[in-house]
Amino acid sequence: MESSTDLKTRDIRIHGLEGLPLVQPGDDLAGMLVRAIQNTGLAAGTGDVLLVTQKIVSKAEGRLVRLSEVTPSERAVELAQRVGKDPRKVEVILRESRRVLKAERPASTGIGVLICETRHGLVCANAGVDESNLSDPDTVLCLPADPDASAERIRSAVRAALGVDLAVIITDSFGRPWRMGLVNVAIGIAGGPALVDLRGSADYSGHPLSVTRIAVADELAAIAGLVMGKLELIPAALVRGWRFDGAPGRAADLIRPAAEDLFR
Amino acid sequence: MESSTDLKTRDIRIHGLEGLPLVQPGDDLAGMLVRAIQNTGLAAGTGDVLLVTQKIVSKAEGRLVRLSEVTPSERAVELAQRVGKDPRKVEVILRESRRVLKAERPASTGIGVLICETRHGLVCANAGVDESNLSDPDTVLCLPADPDASAERIRSAVRAALGVDLAVIITDSFGRPWRMGLVNVAIGIAGGPALVDLRGSADYSGHPLSVTRIAVADELAAIAGLVMGKLELIPAALVRGWRFDGAPGRAADLIRPAAEDLFR
Incomplete structure (x- = not known):
């Protein structure tokens, strides 16, 4: 109150x-x-x-996660193919997620997106895993x-x-x-x-x-x-x-x- | 840009x-x-x-719409029963809407809600039709x-x-x-x-x-x-x-x- x-x-x-x-x-x-x-x-x-x-x-x-040190699971490889993303990045996204709500590659942008519920319960794109604003292209940020x-x-x-x-x-x-x-x-x-x-x-x-x-x-x-x-x-x-x-x-x-x- | x-x-x-x-x-x-x-x-x-x-x-x-001047349609009566709202208010909501996405009465609040797409394209509760902050209980505001x-x-x-x-x-x-x-x-x-x-x-x-x-x-x-x-x-x-x-x-x-x- x-x-x-x-x-x-x-x-x-x-x-x-x-x-x-x-x-x-x-x-x-x-x-x-x-x-x-x-x-x-x-x-x-x-x-x-x-x-x-x-x-x-x-x-x-x-x-930070070094993609060169990530081995993608079968599921990550399959999802990555579907949305056109790096399978290692998809693997990191899956590790950060409770579940994937959608996996799509919209024609409007051509950029694949996984809409995920994160381990915190947040619903957002790619479980918040991001590669922007990083100086090293081999890393993503969770x-x-x-x-x-x-x-x-x-x-x-x-x-x-x-x-x-x-x-x-x-x-x-x-x-x-x-x-x-x-x-x-x-x-x-x-x-x-x-x-x-x-x-x-x-x-x-x-x-x-x-x-x-x-x-x-x-x-x-x-x-x-x-x-x-x-x-x-x-x-x-x-x-x-x-x-x-x-x-x-x-x-x-x-x-x-x-x-x-x-x-x- | x-x-x-x-x-x-x-x-x-x-x-x-x-x-x-x-x-x-x-x-x-x-x-x-x-x-x-x-x-x-x-x-x-x-x-x-x-x-x-x-x-x-x-x-x-x-x-403002005076509820005493509103005659609810059959659909408004049916929806009103389902969610426990005044059928005349539901009629006003329907007139403001392109479509009703959901009509529910959540146990958590006991208050029925219609989630609508308004004629403007907005998705919101009750198409924005509201009875609060009005001095006359017979009126709703669109x-x-x-x-x-x-x-x-x-x-x-x-x-x-x-x-x-x-x-x-x-x-x-x-x-x-x-x-x-x-x-x-x-x-x-x-x-x-x-x-x-x-x-x-x-x-x-x-x-x-x-x-x-x-x-x-x-x-x-x-x-x-x-x-x-x-x-x-x-x-x-x-x-x-x-x-x-x-x-x-x-x-x-x-x-x-x-x-x-x-x-x-």
């Missing part, structure tokens, strides 16, 4: 964090983010939200193993260094059913809510709001897409002025159980 | 527009919005984005007939009054497949892009970005959810500092053709 969010937020600022070095495996990403926040000259405050793209989190955590834990590690390090309780959201850009284009969504959360639940509150005419849960973590993540862009020279952003009540959420709170999903 | 967006935006501000009166059918909504922008004391500038919730647009445009045209009218009026070229986005909160919670999306656009197309540009390692279109209008609309909330005492917001190139888009640009939709 965090409906008071409605009455608190009137002015939000989003700052893309500049000057982050290119992240390498083993880098102290939290330390880099702390310095980038300090460099903004803004006093980050409790309740602010730090948005971090999964790509730099994955890189810092060494979630999503963080536990993005909530990654967010919590960054949150703790920021608190230790700066003495403020930020929320941290790890973002990734996902395609969507029904609608064109990618949007950034929250795949990891620490210290902030996933959903704000207005059930039980009333609108200004007195009607009860019965099914109104707002996916605030996804709305916050969407902002990241506006300042980061896709070229990811700005892979993190600070949101100031958004206020929330209520218990911290987890990325899993945003995953809709199949039984409740009328949109599928 | 508007990839230069990547290099322009570093600092975005979002202001919820306070002091808007409750909107009634026939009200000069654009004039109200102009005064609300003036009241912020901010000099709105070319390239800023005005976000307006569909509800006040629909109200100003008189998109989406604007042509939200792009509604946005353009507001844009023209703002330009005439303030001499600035804002983009205008009309927003609504939608449920989504796979993910919990509502997010605000763009259902009407004027003077700004729907998608920013990065295809043909390269990431910083030189890899071509092949399928990267960002749904910037939806990302901008998502911000609205953070300042407006659902109680809609703040039904409009001004986004300052986001910069874009490229041709203005339309809401239809965000509707994914079935043939391209691997996520369905």
Whole structure:
């Protein structure tokens, strides 16, 4: 019941964090983010939200796989033929997935895609396995193993260094059913809510709001897409002025159980 | 090819527009919005984005239907029984829809829902027909007939009054497949892009970005959810500092053709 969010937020600022070095495996990403926040000259405050793209989190955590070291399974070879992808990359995708929902090569792009449910429960293209923004063509990058834990590690390090309780959201850009284009969504959360639940509150005419849960973590993540862009020279952003009540959420709170999903 | 967006935006501000009166059918909504922008004391500038919730647009445009004047069709009666809704409301929903994708009454909420494709091509609950935030229990509110045209009218009026070229986005909160919670999306656009197309540009390692279109209008609309909330005492917001190139888009640009939709 965090409906008071409605009455608190009137002015939000989003700052893309500049000057982050290119992240390498083993880098102290939290330390880099702390310095980038300090460099903004803004006093980050409790309740602010730090948005971090999964790509730099994955890189810092060494979630790289060398394709030359991957032996594709029979299933990977079969799927790879169907969609025209490197069988070794498909093998990595399968290892990251609970199941493959679709495997197609749309005529519109000619680029094969596996729509997968990842081990985290996320539904996205290629289970988030990506070869862009990598300097070595032999490597692909996987999503963080536990993005909530990654967010919590960054949150703790920021608190230790700066003495403020930020929320941290790890973002990734996902395609969507029904609608064109990618949007950034929250795949990891620490210290902030996933959903704000207005059930039980009333609108200004007195009607009860019965099914109104707002996916605030996804709305916050969407902002990241506006300042980061896709070229990811700005892979993190600070949101100031958004206020929330209520218990911290987890990325899993945003995953809709199949039984409740009328949109599928 | 508007990839230069990547290099322009570093600092975005979002202001919820306070002091808007409750909107009634026939009200000069654009004039109200102009005064609300003036009241912020901010000099709105070319390239800023005005976000307006569909509800006040629909109200100003008189998109109210009196249920006492609606005679439900046989199909409406049958669907209404199935999902436990007022047959007259179901009739209004059917009139607003091209087709009904699902009609269910989930045990989790007990509240019947029709997932519809609206006449605009939007896929959402109850074709956007809503009874909340209305003072008269006999009325329901439909989406604007042509939200792009509604946005353009507001844009023209703002330009005439303030001499600035804002983009205008009309927003609504939608449920989504796979993910919990509502997010605000763009259902009407004027003077700004729907998608920013990065295809043909390269990431910083030189890899071509092949399928990267960002749904910037939806990302901008998502911000609205953070300042407006659902109680809609703040039904409009001004986004300052986001910069874009490229041709203005339309809401239809965000509707994914079935043939391209691997996520369905």
